[in-house]
Structure formats: structure tokens, C-alpha cells
């Protein structure tokens with residue numbers, strides 16, 4: 001299973017854009033240096049001439065080409081050295097006229113050691129997750145919009161701290177998690193009753209991580225499971241399951257709100273297990289308590305969930321408070 005071909009097409013288009021943008025920058029640099037310091041132009045042409053001769057020589061199989069080859073190589077190297085010196089003397093970096101590559105590994109070809117380069121696969125994943133996120137409320141929530149004043153600051157909770165203190169810790173946990181995001185990374189299970197900010201904070205993390213350039217998929221469990229089911233039993237095609245397994249960060253919101261089904265449980269197990277095996281982080285939010293999660297999803301899932309960081313959300317329904 002792989003990603004839909006239109007995402008590969010998009011990655012290829014982006015790569016071509018990068019190539020032509022870098023080529024245009026190099027062209028500008030060549031013109032600029034040549035206008036200001038004509039000697040750099042002469043040296044560049046001399047280097048091009050020796051490279052041309054080198055290629056011709058290699059193609060010519062008659063006789064012993066080794067001595068001539070060596071001579072040309074040395075000439076080429078010394079011309080390049082001269083060009084570097086001239087550039088530095090003129091106040092430019094010595095590699096100012098070298099080809100420009102955005103990816104050092106594949107030199108913007110998209111392939112590296114006979115396989116698709118990681119930079120290319122990142123583009124494919126990004127294109128795919130952009131499409132899936134297009135309809136999500138990602139833009140609406142940020143850490144800066146998260147107010148602690150909604151949470152009760154008086155001392156009557158049975159949790160050993162005020163609701164505000166607990167939520168302050170949760171906010172810090174999420175903010176730090178987003179800021180320090182890297183791969184491989186740990187996972188988070190957010191638990192708590194309705195309207196306490198679980199979705200708000202998971203979206204805030206998703207937004208920050210996306211801005212860092214990672215691929216992120218956000219979706220509610222009912223939506224994503226339904227999509228997987230439709231693709232599995234229908235003939236529409238699609239690769240949601242594969243995308244959920246491979247994306248850098250998966251945010252699975254509202255776990256437990258989906259219709260109860262064996263198929264969903266097994267899809268969830270596959271996602272969770274595959275992601276954990278590849279040490280990819282997942283953020284899950286749910287209204288269910290740990291024992292309820294175990295009853296509903298079984299031991300194999302609940303034991304995996306128990307390894308996650310598990311902040312508990314407390315307080316009174318912010319959705320209601322905001323309405324008042």
C-alpha cells in the first residue's frame with residue numbers, strides 16, 4: 001500500500017519548482033559576479049572548457065588516455081581553486097557559484113541510493129495530510145487562545161490541587177511537547193469530561209508541529225474510522241489507514257465517540273501498534289476512563305495506551321461557560 005499517485009505528482013511538481021528556483025538564483029549570481037568581476041566569468045568559461053574536454057576524452061577510447069586525463073583534471077581543479085580565491089577576494093563565500101541544492105542528500109533529484117529520497121517522501125506525506133486536514137478546524141485553536149481563567153481556582157477538588165493548577169500543568173505539558181517535537185517521540189492520551197479543552201490543546205499542538213514542517217493528521221475517531229471502513233469495504237480506493245500509520249504526528253480526537261464495532265477496534269489496534277513500533281507519536285483524546293477503555297478496546301490496546309503520558313482534564317465545561 002502506498003500513497004495516492006496524485007500526491008507523488010504534487011511532490012514532483014514541488015521538486016521541479018525548487019530546481020528552477022535554485023537555478024534562477026545561481027544564474028543571477030553568475031551575472032552579478034561577472035558584471036562586477038569579469039575575471040570570474042573568464043574562469044568559469046575556462047572551467048567549462050576543461051570539463052568539456054574531460055568528457056570528450058573519456059568518450060574517446062583510443063589509446064592510453066590516463067596521462068592526458070590526469071593533466072586535465074589537475075587543470076580543472078586549479079581553475080576551480082582560482083575561482084574560489086577570486087570570489088573570496090571579492091567578498092563572496094567561496095561556494096557562491098556552486099550549484100545550489102535544497103537537499104544535500106539527493107541534490108534535489110528526489111532519489112538517493114536508488115530509492116526515493118526522504119525529502120521527497122516528506123513532500124508526499126505533507127501533500128496527503130494537507131488534503132485530509134483541509135476540512136478540519138486546525139486554524140481556530142492556538143496555545144495563546146487558551147485561557148486558564150475558565151478553571152476554578154478554589155481549593156475544593158479531590159485531586160490535591162485546584163483545577164486551574166492542574167490545567168496550567170496540562171497547558172505547559174502540551175506547549176512543551178509541541179515546541180520540543182522531534183522524531184521518534186512520545187505519545188499523549190488526554191482524558192476528561194466534555195468541554196474542558198482537550199480538542200483545543202490537541203489542535204494547538206497540531207498547529208505548532210505543522211508549522212515546524214512535520215506531517216500531521218488531525219481527525220475525530222468517528223470520522224477517521226468511518227473513512228477507513230468505507231475504503232476497506234467499498235471499491236472507492238484510498239489510503240487513509242496507511243496515511244494514519246505513516247504520518248509524523250497523528251491526532252485522534254474523541255476516541256470512544258465512534259460506533260462500537262470489531263472492525264474499528266482492529267483498525268485502531270493496527271494504527272496504534274504500527275505507529276508505536278516505528279516510534280511515531282500519537283495524541284489521543286477521550287471522555288472514557290481507563291477501565292472503560294480497557295473494556296471497550298481490550299487489553300492489548302489498553303496496555304499500549306497506558307504507556308502514554310496521560311494528562312487528566314478537569315474543571316467545568318468551558319463550552320457552557322463561554323455561552324454565559
Ligand SMILES: Nc1ncnc2c1ncn2[C@@H]1O[C@H](COP(=O)(O)OP(=O)(O)OP(=O)(O)O)[C@@H](O)[C@H]1O
Nearest residue numbers: 145146147150193194195196197198199200318319
Ligand atoms: N481554556 C480554554 N480557553 C479558551 N477556550 C477554551 C478553553 N477550553 C476550551 N475552550 C473552548 O471551548 C470549546 C470546547 O473545548 P474543546 O472542544 O477543546 O473541549 P473537549 O475537551 O475537546 O470536549 P469534548 O470532550 O466534548 O470533545 C472550544 O470552542 C474550545 O476552543
Ligand SMILES: [Mg+2]
Nearest residue numbers: 198199253254
Ligand atoms: Mg473534543
Ligand SMILES: [Zn+2]
Nearest residue numbers: 103106117119
Ligand atoms: Zn532529498
